[in-house]
Amino acid sequence: MMVHEGRTGGMTHCPASGSVVLNQVKDIKFTLGQSSEGVSGVMKNTWKKRSIFFDHPYWKFNLVRHNLDVMHIEKNVCDNLIYTLLNLGKKSKDNLEARLDLKDMKIRPRLWPQYRASGRAYTPATFFTMSQHEKELFYEVLHNAKFPDGYRYNISCCIRKRKLSGLKTYDCHVIMQELLPLALRKSVDKRVSSILIELCTFFRVLCSKELKLEELNLLEEKILETLSTMEKLFLPGFFTVMIHLVIHLATEAKHAGPVHYHWLYPIERYWVL
Known part of the structure; x- marks a missing residue:
């Protein structure tokens, strides 16, 4: 217990x-x-x-009665992380409504909304709140990243006026597995960066071309610890259905095989053609 x-x-x-x-x-x-x-x-x-x-x-x-698509789950997890860490508009899971939820639940009183003399509400900083300088470091990593020809297009095209927009599924795939672990090292609190790097490592191992049963058993246990630690750092509103579905991905891979056999990248590529 x-x-x-x-x-x-x-x-x-x-x-x-x-x-x-x-x-x-x-x-x-x-x-x-x-x-x-x-x-x-x-x-x-x-x-x-x-x-x-x-x-x-x-x-x-059937052991896998309904396929959980790693492509869309990874994109939704990436969107949740990016927009929350950078506090970008309505897609951020750290907003006034999320702080009011904390007050209703009577937890984390330090993060409850505060009110100025004018009556306007503001939200205190959290463990994962980035300063302007830290955001600059984060964007710098994404902007200066270089990849081989054909690996992907220039991700700096998605950065406009120090805001990320127009991220596609493959952009999120590259960010989660290649760029986010690097960009977070000097951009957020060490407690946050270490646990998010664990999450990125989970997706990187899960998307390998070859999977061993021992690795999947370890992933099943590790992702439970990772999400439990994230629950202590992030707000309850951050944990949408897509975040919780991550728990089942390693189990699904044990029954259905490597994810590149049952995710939707080849299907969407066929639709484009």
Whole structure:
């Protein structure tokens, strides 16, 4: 058992197999469309709808029933990090609403919004808040990065007036695995940079051409520690669904193989053609 910000937690449950899920949803009667009838046959704290895929006799035996796309998860994680660290507009997860959530939850009182004499609210600095000089160092790394021809186009095109915009999925892939570990070293607090470098290392190992079972077992355990440490540094609003999906990527790779066989880069490349 462990206690974090007033909440007590324990060990996670084993993932439910397809047979267990089917047993939970077999009696559910769901009416499509708008209906005044409630959903019947729902077990407490379980599913509210039966997937049509369970009509296939083999579906309950599938180890990977729904593919988690590493490409889009990596992009969303990168966007969350970049826009929050640089505090860029509405995409930042560190804003007034996020600080008010802390006040509602009665945690981290040092970070609650403060109010000036004029009545205007301001948010105190956090561990990951960058000064203007630190932002300059961060942008300098991205702007001066050099890559071989054909590896990617100049990422400095995405930097306009000291703001990042127009990042594509492959840009985020390169930033997460190549540039972010370098850019963070002198840009943020050491506690933040060290844990984010661990997260970048996770994606780098996960996206390797060859994966060993021992490495994936280690990744499964390490990513839990990494995200737990991040929860102590970042605000609760930072942890969107996409952040939590990272926990399942190593497990999926154990069943489905290296990620380059089941991510969407080749599919989107085909769409462009």
